[in-house]
Amino acid sequence: MKLVRRNILSLKPYIAGKPIEETKRQLGLKDVVKLASNENPLGASPLALKAVKHALLGINRYPDSQGFYLKRKLARHFNLYPSNFVLGNGSDELIDVIIKTFVETDESIITADITFLEYKIISESNGRRIIEVPLKYYKYDLDAIRKKLDKKTKLIFISNPNNPTGTYVTNYEIKEFMEGLPKDILLVLDEAYDAFIDVDDFPNSLGHIRGGNVIILKTFSKAYGLAGLRAGYAIADAELVSYMERVRQPFNVNSLAQAAAAAALEDRKFLARTREVVLEGKGFLYAQLTKMGLAYVSSVANFILIDIGRDSRAFFRRMLSYGIIVRDMKQYGLKNFIRVTIGTKKENEKFIKILKKVL
Numbered sequence: 130m131k132l133v134r135r136n137i138l139s140l141k142p143y144i145a146g147k148p149i150e151e152t153k154r155q156l157g158l159k160d161v162v163k164l165a166s167n168e169n170p171l172g173a174s175p176l177a178l179k180a181v182k183h184a185l186l187g188i189n190r191y192p193d194s195q196g197f198y199l200k201r202k203l204a205r206h207f208n209l210y211p212s213n214f215v216l217g218n219g220s221d222e223l224i225d226v227i228i229k230t231f232v233e234t235d236e237s238i239i240t241a242d243i244t245f246l247e248y249k250i251i252s253e254s255n256g257r258r259i260i261e262v263p264l265k266y267y268k269y270d271l272d273a274i275r276k277k278l279d280k281k282t283k284l285i286f287i288s289n290p291n292n293p294t295g296t297y298v299t300n301y302e303i304k305e306f307m308e309g310l311p312k313d314i315l316l317v318l319d320e321a322y323d324a325f326i327d328v329d330d331f332p333n334s335l336g337h338i339r340g341g342n343v344i345i346l347k348t349f350s351k352a353y354g355l356a357g358l359r360a361g362y363a364i365a366d367a368e369l370v371s372y373m374e375r376v377r378q379p380f381n382v383n384s385l386a387q388a389a390a391a392a393a394l395e396d397r398k399f400l401a402r403t404r405e406v407v408l409e410g411k412g413f414l415y416a417q418l419t420k421m422g423l424a425y426v427s428s429v430a431n432f433i434l435i436d437i438g439r440d441s442r443a444f445f446r447r448m449l450s451y452g453i454i455v456r457d458m459k460q461y462g463l464k465n466f467i468r469v470t471i472g473t474k475k476e477n478e479k480f481i482k483i484l485k486k487v488l
Contacts, residue, residue, distance in 0.1 A: 165456040166356070167432050170473045174353050184387075185385070191384075192382065196216040213364055216387075217362060219348065219361045223362070229376050234257065237259065239277055239278070241269050242264065243294065244291055245321075285317065296429070297326075312342055320346060325431045341368065349389070406471075414433055418435060421488070424436040431470060441458050452483075
């Protein structure tokens with residue numbers, strides 16, 4: 130097709146987790162449990178829902194293009210300035226904005242080979258070269274990444290905790306890595322799952338943004354339960370933010386998403402309950418998987434990567450027939466693995482019951 134750019138012809142699109150309604154419709158099921166997309170099993174923050182209902186009255190108007198109130202809330206929350214934040218239609222859009230803002234067409238991007246797929250997809254859709262470095266023990270290998278740096282390197286994506294493995298790089302490892310990192314290379318720390326962290330040595334990434342070459346990505350989709358509204362944000366030095374704002378589309382975050390996100394930040398009770406459910410559910414699933422003799426990767430996120438010892442695509446279809454949606458890891462290059470979101474107690478118990486039956 131001559132109308133299409135050459136790099137688009139070979140681009141493999143992102144395959145999202147199967148929706149609940151589609152599964153019910155296709156298979157004629159009444160009860161479906163979705164544990165595929167790392168969503169909050171408790172729903173959305175009650176304060177966010179209340180804010181959305183109030184904001185509905187104003188949807189005939191364009192949203193605040195600068196996100197004044199949400200940025201002000203974020204600034205207070207992190208003890209920073211509104212000028213340190215860029216709002217996005219989820220983290221995906223911000224990844225695109227970062228690449229378009231900072232990476233020239235002849236420069237390269239480095240990340241892991243098994244990580245969030247959008248780093249590669251968005252890089253390639255923009256015609257940028259991406260270098261994938263193998264994980265080491267299911268974890269980002271920062272030493273190997275350092276060895277790949279050259280004059281063409283402009284950007285490094287680190288998913289921390291990493292999706293889909295749930296592993297993380299420590300505060301010490303990040304500090305050591307940054308000591309030798311040239312100032313003309315940007316480091317993007319994607320912390321979409323940081324709200325679930327239960328370890329003491331996770332990096333204090335905010336302490337690095339004043340260096341000028343670190344961007345942090347965060348989202349309201351996971352812990353706050355706002356995946357359907359698509360609200361994410363980047364934190365960086367004000368100068369970097371000013372350049373990203375030139376590329377960001379106006380009105381990219383809708384008024385309902387802005388209102389919900391601002392309210393969710395205040396909902397500490399909901400966040401605490403979410404963490405409690407995830408940590409308890411993780412312990413239950415670990416114990417059950419161990420009893421079944423299944424290998425899994427220890428996770429600091431709200432999902433677990435499980436080695437089922439067989440073709441994951443066929444396994445996914447079998448689980449689906451029983452109304453359980455898990456994530457097939459074939460697109461990630463892990464043909465014998467599935468990723469399972471930690472759900473409610475009832476959902477976790479049903480997953481284990483069906484898992485035993487299918488195995």
